[in-house]
Amino acid sequence: MVERRDDHQSVIMGQTDLRRAYQDGQVAREYVGRRFESPLGSLLHRRQVDVVASVIAKQGVRRAVEIAPGPARVSVDVLSGLESAVLIDASAQMLSEAARRLRERGVRTPVHLVQADAFQLPLVDRHDLVYSFRLIRHFERSDRLRLYAQIRSLLKPGGWLVFDAVNTVVSAPLRAKAAPGEYAHYDALLTPGEIRDELREAGFDTVGLEGVQYRFGLLQQIQYLVAPRSDGLARGLMAIVDKTGGPPLEWVVTCRRA
Numbered sequence: 001m002v003e004r005r006d007d008h009q010s011v012i013m014g015q016t017d018l019r020r021a022y023q024d025g026q027v028a029r030e031y032v033g034r035r036f037e038s039p040l041g042s043l044l045h046r047r048q049v050d051v052v053a054s055v056i057a058k059q060g061v062r063r064a065v066e067i068a069p070g071p072a073r074v075s076v077d078v079l080s081g082l083e084s085a086v087l088i089d090a091s092a093q094m095l096s097e098a099a100r101r102l103r104e105r106g107v108r109t110p111v112h113l114v115q116a117d118a119f120q121l122p123l124v125d126r127h128d129l130v131y132s133f134r135l136i137r138h139f140e141r142s143d144r145l146r147l148y149a150q151i152r153s154l155l156k157p158g159g160w161l162v163f164d165a166v167n168t169v170v171s172a173p174l175r176a177k178a179a180p181g182e183y184a185h186y187d188a189l190l191t192p193g194e195i196r197d198e199l200r201e202a203g204f205d206t207v208g209l210e211g212v213q214y215r216f217g218l219l220q221q222i223q224y225l226v227a228p229r230s231d232g233l234a235r236g237l238m239a240i241v242d243k244t245g246g247p248p249l250e251w252v253v254t255c256r257r258a
């Protein structure tokens, strides 16, 4: 097991911990509701979905792979335009929840669910797009490069990769003040230059960084103070704040296999 402790993060994690954390039926069933249905969570979910859907629509994507889909949070909202898709996750519980949610949402695209380790991907055929959220960021650079190499092997030349990255400028000060255990897993905190550099080294050209959750401190206050009284008002206020720009908490990164 790889262990890591950062100055600004009171967490220890490793590949094994991250896999184990999601091998639990209750965690799988409650995952989307707990994290992505609040106004703040929905803002992030919607931005990620919009970026993936836009790549699918504009780049003529027919076959895609999602790595570490969990309960198919993103996939249920983007798969309908595709010819086929493969969802690969280490957790049987998450894949079973993904299957249930895909059925419930009436997704008709043929979807192949595969239980496997992202560091040892089993597929050999090439796809137009790979997307993966809340996986790559949880590893240090050398492991991220191993993941990019695995992902690259699934893509056609010129194929697309979409994933999330955390902005060090916004996140590092928040984490420095966080209570012990507040951040359950390690996150790589990066600058745009670092993201571009590591992608170049991994054989990808960065195409865009789409900001998510601008003015995070204000968004959090709206979540805590307004959302309990009015969900609709909180969503409206967040939509306005989101348009004001500034440094975002995270990015959705779009890049292409060089």
Ligand SMILES: C[S@@+](CC[C@H](N)C(=O)[O-])C[C@H]1O[C@@H](n2cnc3c(N)ncnc32)[C@H](O)[C@@H]1O
Pocket: 015, 018, 019, 022, 023, 067, 068, 069, 070, 071, 073, 074, 088, 089, 090, 091, 094, 116, 117, 118, 119, 132, 133, 134, 135
């Ligand atoms: C935080 S959840 C993210 C789920 C989804 N992508 C999202 O953004 O909502 C992390 C997921 O990664 C999966 N996972 C963790 N380590 C993995 C590995 N080495 N290979 C494949 N999946 C892994 C877990 O089972 C879990 O479903």
